[in-house]
Amino acid sequence: MQTDILKFYNNKTVFVTGGTGFLGKVIIEKLLRSTDVKRVYFLVRPKKNDSVQGRFEAWKNEPVFEPLLKVKPNALQLVTPIPGDCSELGLGLSDGDRRILTSQVHVVIHSAASVRFVEPLHKALNINTRGTSLMLQLAKEMQCLEAFVHISTAFSNCPLDHIGEQFYPEILTCPAAKVLEFNESLTTEVVDNIAPALLGKFPNTYTYTKALAEQVIQLEAKDVPICIFRPAIILANFKEPLSGWIDNPHGFVAMIYGIAMGILRLVYANPKARALIVPGDYCANVALASGWHVAKNAGSNSTPPIYTLAPPKTNCVTFGEATKMYLEYNSKFPVVKSIWYPFVHITTCIWLFKVGSIFYHMLPGLLFDLLLRLQGKQPILIKSYHKIHEALILLYPFSGKTYEMDTNNTNHMWESMSPEDKSIFPFDMSSLNWEEYRNCIMSGMRGFLFKESWDTLEQAKRKHFWFHIMHRFLQVVLCLIVGKLIWISYNLITDQYLEAIEVTLSPPKANFQIM
Numbered sequence: 001m002q003t004d005i006l007k008f009y010n011n012k013t014v015f016v017t018g019g020t021g022f023l024g025k026v027i028i029e030k031l032l033r034s035t036d037v038k039r040v041y042f043l044v045r046p047k048k049n050d051s052v053q054g055r056f057e058a059w060k061n062e063p064v065f066e067p068l069l070k071v072k073p074n075a076l077q078l079v080t081p082i083p084g085d086c087s088e089l090g091l092g093l094s095d096g097d098r099r100i101l102t103s104q105v106h107v108v109i110h111s112a113a114s115v116r117f118v119e120p121l122h123k124a125l126n127i128n129t130r131g132t133s134l135m136l137q138l139a140k141e142m143q144c145l146e147a148f149v150h151i152s153t154a155f156s157n158c159p160l161d162h163i164g165e166q167f168y169p170e171i172l173t174c175p176a177a178k179v180l181e182f183n184e185s186l187t188t189e190v191v192d193n194i195a196p197a198l199l200g201k202f203p204n205t206y207t208y209t210k211a212l213a214e215q216v217i218q219l220e221a222k223d224v225p226i227c228i229f230r231p232a233i234i235l236a237n238f239k240e241p242l243s244g245w246i247d248n249p250h251g252f253v254a255m256i257y258g259i260a261m262g263i264l265r266l267v268y269a270n271p272k273a274r275a276l277i278v279p280g281d282y283c284a285n286v287a288l289a290s291g292w293h294v295a296k297n298a299g300s301n302s303t304p305p306i307y308t309l310a311p312p313k314t315n316c317v318t319f320g321e322a323t324k325m326y327l328e329y330n331s332k333f334p335v336v337k338s339i340w341y342p343f344v345h346i347t348t349c350i351w352l353f354k355v356g357s358i359f360y361h362m363l364p365g366l367l368f369d370l371l372l373r374l375q376g377k378q379p380i381l382i383k384s385y386h387k388i389h390e391a392l393i394l395l396y397p398f399s400g401k402t403y404e405m406d407t408n409n410t411n412h413m414w415e416s417m418s419p420e421d422k423s424i425f426p427f428d429m430s431s432l433n434w435e436e437y438r439n440c441i442m443s444g445m446r447g448f449l450f451k452e453s454w455d456t457l458e459q460a461k462r463k464h465f466w467f468h469i470m471h472r473f474l475q476v477v478l479c480l481i482v483g484k485l486i487w488i489s490y491n492l493i494t495d496q497y498l499e500a501i502e503v504t505l506s507p508p509k510a511n512f513q514i515m
Contacts, residue, residue, distance in 0.1 A: 003420040008292040009035035013104045013144075016042040017086060017135065018111030020055065022247050023151070023234060025064050026284040027109060029241055032075040033068045034424055035288075041101065043091070043112060044081040056081040063448065067241040086112045086131030087123070091138065102141040107291050108148045110135050115250075117204035117394045121195040122188040128209035130180055133216045139224050146298070147291040148226040150217055154276065154310050154405055155398060156210040156230060159201035162404040165230075165306040167218045168211070173200040176212040176219070203397040217304055227294040231283045232310040232405065233398070236444045238279035238437050239426070244444020245280070251395065252277070256441065257449060258388060259323070260330050262340035262467070263381070266360040268353040268392040269399035271320025271346045276310045276403060278429065279437060283309060285425040286410065293413045307413060310405035311429050319399055320346060325435065329442045333457065334464035335450045339368065341464070341471035348400065353392075361385045 002010070014031060018024040019042030031037050044052045044059075060076050068075050082101070085092035093101070114127040132150065139148050157168045169175075174182075179198060183191055195205065202208035214228060235253060236246040249257045258264030290307045297305075311317075317325070323344055330342050345360070347353050362385060369379030407429075414428060422428070446452050452460070 003418055003424065004296075005289060005292045005417070005421045005425060006035055008295060009037055009107070009288070011036065011038045012106040012146075013037070013039045013041070014107045014109065015082075015101055015105045016040060016109045016111065018043075018113060018151070020044060020059060021111065023231075023280060023283055023287075024111045025059070025062060025247070026237065026280050027111065027287055028079065029064050029068055030281070030284045030288060032072065032078060033241060037078065039104070040079045041082050041105065042079065043084045043086065045085045045092070046083055052081050052083045062247070064241060064245050064247070086134070087126040089134070091131070091134050093138075098138070098141075101138065103143055105142050106144050106146045107295075108135070108139055108142070108145065109151070109287055109291065110149065111151045111287075113151075113206075113210070115206055117206050119205050120188070120192045121198070121205050121209075122183055122191040124205040124209040125180065125183045125191070125212070128206070129176060129212040129216060130183070132213040133180070133220060136217070136220050136224060136226075139226070146225060147295040148221075148224055149287050149291045149294070150213070150226060150228050151287060152210050152214055152228050152230045153207065154230040154232040154308050155207050155403070156214055158203065158207050158397060158403070161401070162406075163308075164406040165308050165409045167214060167303070167306075169215050169218070171201070172211060172215065173198055176215040179212060204394065221304055225294055225298040226304045227290050228304055228306045229283075229287050229290050230306060230308040231286070232276035232278045232308075234280050234283055235277050236279065236441045237281040238432070238440055240281050242444070244440040244442075244448070246441075246444055246448055249449055251391075252399075253445075253449075254388075254391065255395075256326055257445060259326055259342055259344055260335055260338065260442070260445065260450075262338040262342045263361075263384070264388065265340075265344060266353060266356045267323070267344055267346045268348075268350065268396055269319045269346055270348050270401060271318060271323070272402075273319055273399060274311070274313075274316045274402045275319045275322045275399075276316075276405065277322070278309050278311070279432075279440075282427040282429070285427045289413060289417065289421070289425050289427070293416070305409055307410045308405050308407045309410055309427060309429065310403075310407055311432070312407065315430050315432060315434075317434050322438075325438045326442065329438060331464070333442065333446070334460040335446055335452055336456045336460045336463060337450050337452065338460070338463065338467065340364075341467035343471070350393075354389075357385070357389055361389070 009031065014037055016024055016028055019028055024042065028040055028042060031040060044055055046052050047055065065076065082097050083092065110132065112131065114124050139145055154163070157163050157171060159171050160168065199205070199208045202211065217226060217228060233252055236244045246253055255264060255267065286307060286309050294305060323346065327342060327344065347356065362382065365381035365385050368381045372379050
């Protein structure tokens with residue numbers, strides 16, 4: 001069966017950047033499994049102790065490709081790694097590789113980015129902003145180019161509360177071209193020092209440099225069949241190729257991971273704010289569908305179309321509801337690696353979070369690390385808690401309030417798809433079953449992050465039961481201690497009050513003097 005999207009990708013050569021990242025892997029896997037592409041090139045950055053070929057061999061062994069290889073054993077032979085680096089001038093491409101790309105590629109999916117919130121500005125600019133500009137220059141040289149999909153983020157304009165599928169150059173303190181000029185002419189130290197002035201209301205260098213990259217596209221992408229895809233918070237895959245697959249405990253995934261392990265007990269977030277969570281496989285489907293859609297409408301768009309994927313108001317969960325769902329699942333299906341009974345309290349008060357972290361995290365962490373030292377093991381919790389607290393504060397701009405995200409273009413693209421394409425490339429967030437997706441996330445986390453099989457469930461349940469008993473016992477002890485302190489304080493205050501009354505009411509002593 002050849003649908004519109006399948007026809008578009010049939011016999012096409014696709015170039016993917018960021019292919020070693022979570023979303024990049026899902027996109028490439030989907031291309032190979034669902035379409036008949038001719039070839040997939042993807043950019044691979046050589047690392048200090050690992051060659052491009054070494055990284056490619058490890059990449060091919062990822063669990064996400066296992067279902068693909070069962071139905072198409074030779075599928076990965078269609079994938080060719082291209083040595084390069086989006087942070088380097090010329091993208092780090094050799095002349096030969098550049099000629100291959102410019103002469104063969106039909107579709108570009110630019111997913112490479114630095115997603116670190118604390119990335120020094122000069123590095124984030126090189127990868128996220130200048131890298132996008134260099135990719136556009138490369139695209140303009142491509143003789144067969146039909147579609148260019150730039151993957152941004154739904155929070156690229158996060159200084160705004162209501163974000164439409166449009167460009168917002170007015171929220172930038174300085175034009176992208178000028179900022180890139182600063183980055184080229186000034187030292188890295190100076191660029192990083194002026195970062196607060198350049199960022200303005202942006203909470204981190206990631207969202208700021210992503211916004212700059214969008215302006216680069218708005219101004220430099222003339223005559224390029226390009227679109228921008230803005231996904232919200234990407235979590236584990238929902239349905240395919242592996243339900244619940246995730247390959248890293250970062251960002252909000254780390255939060256869920258910490259709760260399940262019994263490490264994270266106090267969260268800095270707004271429980272009433274909507275959690276703008278989207279499945280990884282839905283994001284891959286939007287990326288591929290938007291490539292087809294922009295090619296289909298080439299020449300009819302005066303500005304590059306923007307597609308946002310986020311949950312609608314009619315079908316979403318809050319951070320408080322999501323946390324409750326995760327705890328409910330974990331009580332039924334705990335993990336062996338947990339170190340305490342999982343529970344969570346959420347606060348929007350920063351000083352309460354900092355004070356509470358001492359009692360919820362640091363003091364228990366000190367005790368746990370002391371026990372590790374007595375066993376001759378390396379202490380881990382205190383060091384981990386410092387990172388966890390920093391991460392929760394960095395995430396607060398996105399977990400502390402509700403953003404209104406327009407998804408009109410994405411909805412229109414969905415409606416324009418045939419029933420067959422909707423079945424092959426699903427991404428309808430209005431029909432997502434959140435409880436089912438919760439089960440997928442937690443089940444996937446158990447297998448892919450905790451590396452625990454379902455055979456250990458009974459052992460985990462026994463451990464969970466005794467942790468629950470210990471947790472309740474500790475609560476009773478703490479209540480008794482607090483009650484005792486209150487009683488002692490009450491008695492002290494009462495005694496002082498009675499003494500004061502006694503002194504006030506007692507008659508003055510007669511003062512007789514014998515003459």
